[in-house]
Each structure stands twice: as C-alpha cells, then as structure tokens.
Amino acid sequence: MTFILPKLPYSYDALEPIIDAKTMEIHHSKHHATYTNNLNTALEKHPKLQAKRLEELLQNLDVVPEDVKMAVRNNGGGYYNHNLYWEVMTPAGLKQPQGKLSGEIDKKFGSLDKFRELFSHEAVSRFGSGWAWLAADDNKELSVLSTPNQDSPLSTGLTPLLCIDVWEHAYYLNYQNRRADYVKAWWELINWEVVLEKYSALK
Ligand code: MN3
Helix, strand or coil: CCCCCCCCCCCCCCCCCCCCHHHHHHHHHHHHHHHHHHHHHHHHCCHHHHCCCHHHHHHCHHHCCHHHHHHHHHHHHHHHHHHHHHHCECCCCCCCCCHHHHHHHHHHHCCHHHHHHHHHHHHHHCCCCEEEEEEECCCCCEEEEEEECCCCHHHHCCEEEEEEECCHHHCHHHHCCCHHHHHHHHHHHECHHHHHHHHHCCC
C-alpha cells in the first residue's frame, strides 16, 4: 500500500484569519507531503509491513524492524497525526461538543471550560515540538495528554479523538513565538461533529 497525501476538506484560506492560507499551504503541501513520502520510502524495504494498516504499525512499534522503526514512528506518526489535524478543524463548526461526548467531557473533567484549560495547558507547555490530544482508552475513558515530535497516542494504547499541532510550522507566520495565542484562537476551529463521530465509533 502506498500512502497518499489526502486532499484537505476545505480550501487553504478557509481557516483564516485564525490560520492563514500560506501556513496551511506550506503545512499541507510541504510538511505533510514530506512525511507521506518518507513513510512510503521506509515501507518500500518491507513489503510485509505494507499489508498492515498504519494504525496497527503505530500501535505495535516494537514489531517494526529496527532499520525502519524510527522512520515509521516519525513519518508514520506525522502522516497519521496530520490527517487527524485537518479532519478535526472546520471553518464553521459547532461551538461545543454535543451528545454523549459532551456528557463524557463533563464527567471526566468537570466541565467544558476545565477540559479546555487542561487541553490548552498541555498544548502550550509541551516543550519543543509536538502535539496535544484528547484520546480515549479501551473503556472509552477520556484523557488529555501531549506527545513530543510526531509520537502518536496509538503507541501507548489510546485512540486519538482530537489533536492540535504545536510545532512552530503550524503557527509561526501569524503568531511567531506566541503559541498560547494560536492555541486560544484554534479552539474556535474544532469540528466537534467529527470528534463526536470518532468517539461514537469506539468499540
Ligand atoms: Mn505539522
């Protein structure tokens, strides 16, 4: 299987003014494309791995051969994480989670505001480059966490539901060093319908 850079579900300028078109274009057509190409190159040497789903590889990095383990972790993670990142944003989303996701957030974190505070703290305080996440475990219990580099919560047994990219390339043109401003503004872009779909699809 060859991984394909997915088309965005909206135009490059659709998320303005929160994320500018130039940032989106470079992020998608250069950064995400590079992860995609590097993942395909790594898997060329291991046809058996190509038969597996990417989720499976990221969930079981210990069975990935040593010579491509780091490449799969970094570029497979980069490919997967960006797919989710594009998907969980929208220019015209609901302002808050609905349905049973809303109830689960209240139950786990106390309120939507408390969840937002915790998530934003993870995103802002992640040292260097990485991601912040809302994820669920096998019992559908929610958690908030951050990961370094392109590491995926899949590798620690969690299912990602929502993510924000806090690498500088995700915000630098507009926000320079002000990651906290990006995180705060980004909150308006969350596609809660998609996040709920992902939560509802958990088995
Ligand atoms: Mn990125």
